[in-house]
Structure formats: structure tokens, C-alpha cells
Amino acid sequence: MTSSIIFSLIIFIAAAFIFQATLGEVICEELQTNVCSFSISSSGKRCILENQENKHGMVEYECRTSEVVVERMAEYIETDSCVNACGVDCSSVGISSDSLLEPQLTAKLCSTACNQNCPNIVDLYFNLATREGVFFPDLCEKQGTHMMFFL
Known part of the structure; x- marks a missing residue:
């Protein structure tokens, strides 16, 4: 191989790594x-x-x-404003439907600030409730919060 081909190959490989990094690929194990x-x-x-x-x-x-696939979303890291608006804890190990029994958390999840601006968190808890046989908007209504979902 000539030195110009080797140099071109090195430039191509370096550019490929830089391009991949600029794409912002989200790999859970690297977060x-x-x-x-x-x-x-x-x-x-x-x-x-x-x-x-x-x-x-x-x-x-x-x-x-995890093996849980989120429809319509990929390459997403939740914002601090949504974490605060929805009252969730980023240091939670595993997320359980039991948390839906906590009135303070449910009130925050059902709030307008959360359900109209944070589709990722709402989708997660909506699906947790559904797996338990509960329709999340009904749960919010029992909390006294009437909400509109934009899923």
C-alpha cells in the first residue's frame, strides 16, 4: 500500500468515529x-x-x-425540568407500579406541567398502570386531577 492510501484510510476511520460521536448515539451502558x-x-x-x-x-x-421498547421515541435523555415537573427520582433502581400508590407522585404525574410537556415519563407510567389493569387518566381523576393526555 502506498502512504497516500494508508493516510486516506486513517482519515476515513477517524472521520467515521467523529461522525458517529456527533450523531449523539445513546447507549445505556455508557450513560x-x-x-x-x-x-x-x-x-x-x-x-x-x-x-x-x-x-x-x-x-x-x-x-x-432493558428489553422494553418505546414506540415513537429513541435517543432520548430526560430533561431536569421534566424530572422535577413529574416528581420522579433519577436515582430510582427499577421502576415499579407500586409508586403509583404514592399520592404525591401521582399528583405530580397527573399535573399539566408533566402530562403536557413530558411524554416519555407519562408514557412510562401510563404503561405501568395499564399492566396493572388501571387506566392512568382514571387514576388521575381519582386524584382530583382532570387531565388531557398527548401520547
């Missing part, structure tokens, strides 16, 4: 733990925060890709 819980990977799968004990007995947190 910081403080943004993991409500993120969606480039493949459209939800990211989940997991904990495990290391060899020294200390708990470590890791972001992993």
Missing part, C-alpha cells in the same frame, strides 16, 4: 447513572438503573439496556 432511569437508547429501548455489590461489598450502580 452516567444520574441520567439513566428515564433515558431511551438509540435502539428505542428504555435504560434502567441497576445496582450490584462489588467485590469489596460496596453497592455500585450501572445503567443497562
Whole structure:
């Protein structure tokens, strides 16, 4: 190979890495733990925060890709304003439908600020409620919050 071909090949490979980085690909395993819980990977799968004990007995947190696919969304990291508006906790390890029994959280999830501006979080809790046989808008109505969903 001539040196110009090798140089061209090196430039091409470097450009490919730079281009991929500029695309903003979201890979759950590469996310910081403080943004993991409500993120969606480039493949459209939800990211989940997991904990495990290391060899020294200390708990470590890791972001992993779940098998849950989010329709109509990919490459998404939830904003701080939505986390605050919806009252969710980014350090949550696993997300359970049990949290829907907490009146303060449900009130925030049902708020206009959350349900009209934060489709990712609303979709997640809407689906959690559905899996439990509960229609999320009905749950909000029982909380005294009449809302319009924009899913």
C-alpha cells in the first residue's frame, strides 16, 4: 500500500468515529447513572438503573439496556425540568407500579406541567398502570386531577 492510501484510510476511520460521536448515539451502558432511569437508547429501548455489590461489598450502580421498547421515541435523555415537573427520582433502581400508590407522585404525574410537556415519563407510567389493569387518566381523576393526555 502506498502512504497516500494508508493516510486516506486513517482519515476515513477517524472521520467515521467523529461522525458517529456527533450523531449523539445513546447507549445505556455508557450513560452516567444520574441520567439513566428515564433515558431511551438509540435502539428505542428504555435504560434502567441497576445496582450490584462489588467485590469489596460496596453497592455500585450501572445503567443497562432493558428489553422494553418505546414506540415513537429513541435517543432520548430526560430533561431536569421534566424530572422535577413529574416528581420522579433519577436515582430510582427499577421502576415499579407500586409508586403509583404514592399520592404525591401521582399528583405530580397527573399535573399539566408533566402530562403536557413530558411524554416519555407519562408514557412510562401510563404503561405501568395499564399492566396493572388501571387506566392512568382514571387514576388521575381519582386524584382530583382532570387531565388531557398527548401520547
